[in-house]
């Protein structure tokens with residue numbers, strides 16, 4: 001699983017970070033870092049919850065290259 005980060009949509013709510021600070025790293029102003037996220041299998045649930053918690057839909061889940 002990967003999470004594609006659409007940085008331009010991020011409004012700095014930090015809801016993703018609240019689900020998993022290790023996966024969803026924020027900058028000093030609370031916006032997500034721009035790089036896409038490769039999710040280890042054991043963190044897929046936290047990644048899914050974090051992506052779904054984003055009110056701006058800035059985090060797109062991809063499985064095997066598909067959304």
Ligand code: SF4
Nearest residue numbers: 010011013014016054
């Ligand atoms: S929840 Fe969405 S808007 Fe908030 S910091 Fe994370 S990616 Fe950005």
